[in-house]
Amino acid sequence: MRVVMFGYQTWGHRTLRALLESDHEVVLVVTHPKSDHAYEKIWDDSVADLAAEHGVPVLLRNRPDDEELMSRLKEADPDLIVANNWRTWIPPQIFGLPRRGTLNVHDSLLPAYAGFSPIIWALINGEEEVGVTAHMMNEELDAGDIVVQRAVPVGPSDTAADLFHRTVDLIGPIVAESLDFIASGRTDFTPQDRAKASFFHKRSIEDSRIDWTWPAEDIERLVRAQCDPYPNAFTHYKGERVRVLKASVSRGVYGGTPGRVFIREGDGVVIVAGAEARRGRSHGLLIERVRTEDGTDLPATEYFRKMGDYLTDRP
Numbered sequence: 001m002r003v004v005m006f007g008y009q010t011w012g013h014r015t016l017r018a019l020l021e022s023d024h025e026v027v028l029v030v031t032h033p034k035s036d037h038a039y040e041k042i043w044d045d046s047v048a049d050l051a052a053e054h055g056v057p058v059l060l061r062n063r064p065d066d067e068e069l070m071s072r073l074k075e076a077d078p079d080l081i082v083a084n085n086w087r088t089w090i091p092p093q094i095f096g097l098p099r100r101g102t103l104n105v106h107d108s109l110l111p112a113y114a115g116f117s118p119i120i121w122a123l124i125n126g127e128e129e130v131g132v133t134a135h136m137m138n139e140e141l142d143a144g145d146i147v148v149q150r151a152v153p154v155g156p157s158d159t160a161a162d163l164f165h166r167t168v169d170l171i172g173p174i175v176a177e178s179l180d181f182i183a184s185g186r187t188d189f190t191p192q193d194r195a196k197a198s199f200f201h202k203r204s205i206e207d208s209r210i211d212w213t214w215p216a217e218d219i220e221r222l223v224r225a226q227c228d229p230y231p232n233a234f235t236h237y238k239g240e241r242v243r244v245l246k247a248s249v250s251r252g253v254y255g256g257t258p259g260r261v262f263i264r265e266g267d268g269v270v271i272v273a274g275a276e277a278r279r280g281r282s283h284g285l286l287i288e289r290v291r292t293e294d295g296t297d298l299p300a301t302e303y304f305r306k307m308g309d310y311l312t313d314r315p
Contacts, residue, residue: 001079001100001183004028005047006064011085013045014168015105018175019082020054024183028076030059030069032087039117039203040087042229043164063088073097080182082175083137095137100182102137104144105175107167109151110135111197114142119163121200122154123225124218129153130163132170134178136189143197145189147178159227209313210235212258216249216273216285223247232291235311237261237304242311245297246289255280259311261304269304271311 001024007015008031019026029051035041051058061069064086070093078098083090084105095102108118110133122130131151136144150173152166181189208226210219210233219233223244226233232243250270254262260272265286274282287300 001025001179002027002077003179004030004073004076004078004081004098005051006030006081006083006086006090007047008032008085008087009040009047010043010045010168011105011107011171012047013050014171015082015084015175016047016050018172019179020050020056021172022176022179024080024179026051026054026056027078028059028072029056030061030064030086032062033060038205038231043168064090064094070094080179081137084171089141090137092139103134103147103178103182104137104142105132105134105171105178106142107132108142109133109149110142110146111192111194113198113200115200116202117200119167120160120203120225120230123158123160123163124221126217126221127154130167132167132174134174135192141199143192143194145191147181147189148174150174157224159224160230161227205231208233210244210311211313212271212273212311213275214273215275216283219273219285220247220249235259235313236315237311238309239315241293241315242303243291244287244289245291246287248286248288250284250286252283253281254284255282257310261307261309261311263307264301267299267301269300269307 003019003024003026005016005019031047048058080098080100081102109131113122119130129151133149134147138144150170208231223233234241234243250265254272256272258272258277262270262272268286268288270284270286273285276282290300290303291297
């Protein structure tokens with residue numbers, strides 16, 4: 001098959017690599033220019049560089065909406081478009097152009113967690129597994145029939161970085177299997193149950209701000225979801241922003257006002273958490289390691305030398 005690829009960052013890079021290793025011909029690659037967005041500078045293997053290394057023509061676009069792009073796509077005469085981590089909507093005149101349609105590869109177990117940053121959102125929400133789905137594209141984002149889907153379990157101490165590496169390793173095999181299915185002429189793919197669909201927005205720094213009215217279990221997952229190299233979960237202490245690098249749920253149950261720097265426990269310091277904390281039925285968040293604004297990493301017991309102050313969401 002003649003294949004055009006739309007993609008960006010490491011997800012797109014892995015997809016293009018799988019296409020180049022297949023028996024199919026990659027005739028054109030469309031990718032985004034480099035970005036200064038905090039989340040788009042992470043896992044940023046270059047799709048454009050990989051294409052150039054293999055002599056594949058490359059177009060750089062923020063959006064697929066110009067006449068030159070349409071002309072180049074028609075000249076490429078694709079049997080199939082394969083997309084992964086393309087950051088904007090692909091219109092019907094493009095996804096419907098290839099003879100066999102457009103295959104989109106998305107790093108969630110669709111129909112859940114369509115949209116952006118699915119692994120981070122899934123980890124925050126306590127999902128037991130994450131994965132990758134290859135589906136045929138239609139007019140609704142991440143909603144087309146499923147071709148191949150694979151899952152990996154989420155462990156109790158897994159971070160978003162751990163889950164990224166596990167799921168990105170699924171891309172090559174999933175793309176290869178999907179190409180075989182489509183090239184064979186199969187169209188008996190699995191419709192998504194739209195009653196189970198959810199769609200999430202792109203994450204920003206604001207989404208890393210700790211809300212101490214959340215249960216400690218939820219905040220602990222937020223910390224793992226915002227591990228390095230992602231923008232860390234953060235709070236404010238005495239007017240200074242402090243990033244939380246490592247935390248766990250306290251052994252003890254502590255009552256009071258959410259955000260209170262309360263007591264030492266083991267190797268950390270307990271912060272009162274949860275909307276119902278005043279009732280004395282909630283565990284706290286045991287902070288174990290922090291990073292200050294100047295980039296210094298410290299044990300929480302060294303940073304919080306005095307008990308009794310409060311952590312706040314704003315300075």
